[in-house]
Amino acid sequence: MLEPVIAESSVTQKYQATIPLKVREQLGIQAGDKIIFEQQADETITIKKKHPSTVDWDYLHAIEGTLSEWNSPEDDAAYDDL
Helix, strand or coil: CCCCCCCCCCECCCCCECCCHHHHHHHCCCCCCEEEEEECCCCCEEEEEECCCCCCHHHHHHHHHHHHHHCCHHHHHHHCCC
16 A cells, blocks of 8 residues: 655646655656656546556547548448557
8 A cells, every 4th residue: 555645735837736755755756767647536626647548539539520430331341450
């Protein structure tokens, strides 16, 4: 079980904040990593490290409508062996 971490950071005029060392260590966050802010049902926000396998559902939903050109029985038959 993870140890509870209490840390704080200030927000700059550009709305940026430094992730405190304790939090970075606990989550294994390094420079260049992506992080996810997720709102919970009780309106708290959690932060977690985005792993490469994490699906970006917003992106997939955004491009979903553009992929219909390959959605036909002919395409299914042509690519069925792949």
